[in-house]
Amino acid sequence: MSDISFVRTEMLPEQDPPASEVGALGWAKHNLFSGAMNSALTVFSILGIYYVLAALVPWAWSPTWNATSLAGCREILHDLGRDGHFSGACWGVINDRWVQLFMGFYPPEHYWRPIAAFILLGVALSPVLFSDQVPAKLIWFTGLYPFLMPWLLWGGSIWVPLMVLAGFVIAYAAYRFVLDKMSELIALIVAVLVAVVWWLFLMGPIAEFVFNIIPIGMEAVGSRKFGGMMLSLTIGVVAIGFSLPIGVVLALGRQSDLLIVKALCVGFIEFIRGVPLITLLFVASTLLNIFMPPGTNFDIIMRVIIMATLFASAYMAEVIRGGLAALPTGQYEGADSLGLDYWQAQRLIIMPQALKISIPGIVSTFIGLFKDTTLVSVIGLLDPLGLSNGIRANAEWNGVVWELYGFIALMFFVFCFSMSRYSMYLERKLQTGHR
């Protein structure tokens, strides 16, 4: 037995991990080259990306921002020694027309109105989207916004939106008044009737009368002046805003035990889902025209918004029904055992959970709807895609294709990507750990 012995009495100092395991090199080794197969795939992907960028970047990197026509672009590129069909992008068209692509034919002196409408939209949405970060009182503004937005966009007398708002007040007053004397159902019916009569027959003359005494209003801007991104946003925002509540009601109706309610909801959902959106748009633009008496001026954008809303609601109803179906029966029974009535149970127990489950589906429907607004170019409304055709019809820009489509794609991407990021944020926020 040797008398040389060694027993370490203190710990060795920590050493740096091997260079191949940390930093960029380690990351690359773990994530990109962790095996023969993965290394091969990495190399192929990099080659693929390089191939695309090598074609795209020199094309996009083109100092043509100030050109005033396609010929001008070609001249600039020619002076740089770049010739040929794909020698460079012609960004002058974006410089010349980006305002039009955003605002359409809206009168320039009133540009502040759509801008204000969409900024205020953000304010109005904040209590709904970020309820923990803004004062709760702001929800009152959210309630008023649906009356403010049309007035800002279309202009006209301020008394019209106020009178529409007054309809809700009157209906509520009627509801309370009848409720003292009769049952809830009768009160509800009376309230709805009063409101409809007010809106259809009384509101118009009264609003005009008040306007003649106190003329407060803005210059009216016709629907034909709407175009570009603001048209897409108007249709998209209104349809999104209305399709969610309508979808909830339809989904509940479809689950209802009341035969007629159920039949109506199922019929509506299946009919709308069975018809392509473009068909509904054609109905809105052409068929309704023929049905309605000549001279009736039923706004074309309003018609399109209604059709888009109906279309989205039907899909929304099915998405939410999926959420409802995913809830265990115990939740319903729990609500019953607490003695909650139907609406209380829906509001406090069922809907919060069902909606949370459906968030990805709901947001997908929103994004889909927003992108579907480009279909209106088929019925002659000049959304960004429709306008791109109009822009190309100018002799200066005829032949410019990819630059316009690229710019429009970028605009849509910004909006759709923010929606999808928000939905991920919301899912994280509402995560309760139950899976």
Added chain:
Amino acid sequence: MKKTVLLGALTVAGLAAGAAAAGTLDDVKARGTLNCGVTTGLVGFAAPDANGEWAGFDVSICRAVAAAVLGDSKAVEFVPTTGKTRFTALASGEIDMLARNTTWTFSRDVDLKFEFTGVNYYDGQGFMVPKELGVSSAKELDGATVCIQTGTTTELNLADFFRANNISYEPVPIETNAEAQQQYLAGACDVYTTDASGLAATRATFDDPAGHVLLPEIISKEPLGPLVRHGDHEWGDVVRWTLNALVSAEELGVTSANIAEMSAGSNNPEINRLLGSEGTLGEMMGLDADWAKSAVMAGGNYGEIFAKNIGEETPVGLARGLNAQWTNGGLLYSPPFR
């Protein structure tokens, strides 16, 4: 049930209102603007500029009619229509007239119940090929691939032409003119065929226009003109004679430059009748005496409108060809103003 009753009531109301409606002319005057259907964009014929002002050959017809009726060439509400929505927009009364490079055909006139009020452009279907193909006649195109817009009369004309000449072709279906340009330039097809005016406009945008030739064959008749609804002849007359006034003005040498002195009175009685210093032609139509003067002042006579929007000085670069005055060997022939 309720819905049926509602729709029924709407229909009845619609019929009653239709029967009781005043003429389009009165509607336009009462409204103060002319609703004119145009295309959503076609080079030289209708396009919005950066400020949203519409301009073009078809647009000028709208402006001339607005000037004749309302005295203001700016009093036009342009309603962009697509190939699919144009006829319903006119039939339903959403627009008062349609000036949208629409071919005058039997079935559109008779079956769809429209009234074409004349021809403002005589077009025809042509072919464009790259010069390097070495083709000088459409009859040499045996076996060629042809880019063709689907669902148009051009598709049918093409089939007829190739069958009649007993040669074969392979169609490459495309949806829009912009797509066609890209496909053709990328070499997806040897030949691009559409209306000759469209081919000229397309070729003008190419990097190398001289590298492509338009073949001499024109294989169809495409008389394009403004149209109105059947049954309202007063309004039809207004549109027809406004167009005729533009044509006559050119024939008589009345231009936007000399119209002020011409309208003071001239030695030519037809000019005097046209411009309202003699006779009561305007009154017969329910318009002011100087209606034709306003129409010509809106954008010039037919020749000036042609030169400004699609003529040889413009990028579109079309020769007058069939669209010259009859005195110059063309087809433009306005009935007399008498």
